[in-house]
Amino acid sequence: MTDPLKREEVVAARAIKVTFGAVKALDGADLVIHSGECVGLVGHNGAGKSTIVNVINGGLEPHDGTLTYGGQAVHGISAARTNGVRCVFQELSLCPNLTVNENVRIMHAELKGWNWRARAGELVVAQLQKIFPGHAIDCDSTVDDLSIAERQMVEIAISFAGLNQRPKLVILDEPTSSLDAGLAAQLMAYIRTFIGDGGSVLLISHILGEILSTSDRIVVMKDGRVVADRAAKEFNTHSLVEAMGNVVREQEFSRKTTEQTGSPVLSMPPPRGHGIAFKAYRGEMIGLAGLGGHGQTDALLDLYLEHNSNWWPTRKRDIAFVAGDRSLNGTFPLWSILKNLSIASLSQLSSRKIVDRAREDALGAGWKQRIEIRTPDIANRILSLSGGNQQKVLFARALATTASTVLMDDPMRGVDIGTKQEVYEILRSEAAKGRTFIWYSTEMDEIRLCDRVYVFREGVIVAELVGDEISEKNVLAASFSEGEAA
């Protein structure tokens, strides 16, 4: 560090090695975090980011290397916690059956004694107000009843809150994956004040803009090693992507002018007579935009259920769904990667009701190559993959079917740029072949790839943008504007 003042080390992990079977998750990685700094951590899926986080928070014993908290070499989850290390995980990790207050009690062991419920409530309400002023979360409600964005907000607030002892280091693993732009900005602003008060933050995000604007220092990981560790000022988007090992591809605007001929493959009247009707034509890529949780997911579900009865599954399905919350309704955690991939196309893989193993293996091998699933063996369990790679498998599951329409519920959450680019290309070529994609995304870059965009606000479509009208400015304007846009 060029800093003349030698700052206190909060956590120092040096030459850490972790292997899972044949996969080297960490191969001598170094990560030192000082007090009063925000370190951005970027890298591909499977570069070892989540693994090093698990080492730092004590959940994973490194096979080699040293790990010290404030100079002391101790191990284990409770040791990490007593040294003020808190972690917000990529997959949401609250107890869904408990209320917000009760979750606070679990995360904060020091909330002992009588009346902890009220004190826990005060703690989280105050913290939520600090980070996300103007939120509307009821802390007596069960986490199940909250939207995915609200759950993420609660989890972040719980981690930043401290009763007797403020956290020294908060690790945020993809904290904005479910937050819309407004909430994400509030969080980033709070991180800066937290840093100003002497705390430290390890920020992991695939949104490079956040990393660049919020971090003091950026660490780039690749293949289990740290390949760059420099002040954030020295990076820009281009150099950061380059350091991660990606060739920056220029946005190709191969957006085609859609001829809306014939009858739409999918259509939906405006709910309760408000807003604009939804229509999708063959070969179109349609974006559902707007702030998070304004009815986009419900619209996708409605479209899906219209074609597949809720009571009786139809034989031949013409519509596939890529789930956003992969742990909740995406993956089969006990199954292998191959089984997770082939589940949607079993009928086309089987002859006389018996699954043809050879055809299944061929399908698996083909998709493994096509979307580059990072695994030594496709028969491994799905949970052996990193989050982004799991998501790729879910994509492959939908694309491997014969369905002519694919619905996607913010599927790129926590997927790195390289993978995204690959998937975008696959989507483009599939759309050209006549598949229709309906894509809810919270990321503007993805919305810009679409041919046509519907902007949602409060459960109804308030604007339809076509071709060059699709821009961040127009989407934001429609998401916030009052009154009917049509």
Place this chain on the structure above:
Amino acid sequence: MKLSSGTIRLIIPAASLALLLAAVFYMQPRAMSYTGLNLLFNLAVPIALATIAQMLIMSVNDLDLSMGTFVSFCACVAATVLQTSPLLGVLIFIGAIAAYAGMGVLIHVRELPSIVVTLGMSFVWGGLAVLILPSPGGTAPSWARAIMTAKPPLVPMAIVASILIAAVTHYIVMRSSFGVLMRGTGGNDRSVERAGWSVIGIRAATYALAGLFAILAGIALVGLATSADANIALRYTLLSIAGVILGGGEFVGGKVSPIGAVIGALTLTLAGSFLSFMRISPDWQIGAQGAILIVVLALRLALNRLEKREKHQ
């Protein structure tokens, strides 16, 4: 007024109990008395205790298939050893609680399915019960008999005991810190572990507590029946699971309700009397009891859907 999902969870069991009770009173108005109510609900007390024990196990995502044989075993101990040499009886019960805690540890550490472990243990408990009491007999400890046949003023003992069980377990499971940890383990054990708690300890304590409630069920059963038999409570395994589900609990996810579980146990007991009053032949009673269960669960499903739809609007 906004209802919490916990309250909504309780509406269906409470409403079905009220409806069933009203039907019984309509058919047999004489049941609407102190003695009548006591007779109707007497046998519900041990079932309610066993249901609570099952609910505790279910709150950490497990299932106890040895509940029936374990309660039988406890009843046999209560009718024999506890009666003749109380100290030894208490020691046996403490050992049984320790065995339950050990079961919890084993299931957690070895990542075994609880169904398999408890199914295996059910043969152990069954065998022990036969060893202790080879043929039906024994006598209830006089204090157990006294408690179960007590006649408090105004409200019969069965009702008082049910309310007491519901209140105590509601406090333990829904209000106390331990209850939060227990349900949290059922909801997402990884996050409980990441927060620095020992999930093994939580599981062991939950199983031990379930063992304690099952022992109380055995003692209460002997107090009512005055004697015991190695097969006295075999049907409690399925009754207790049905009671938890009927009371709004779920098999996984740590979603349980102690008040609901007690109500569920009362409903199951009452369903039997209701069918007798309807003069349905005993051959059909089990089927009819199943039909009642299906109706209640269907109602609950409908309510859940309604709730979900309301949330979306």
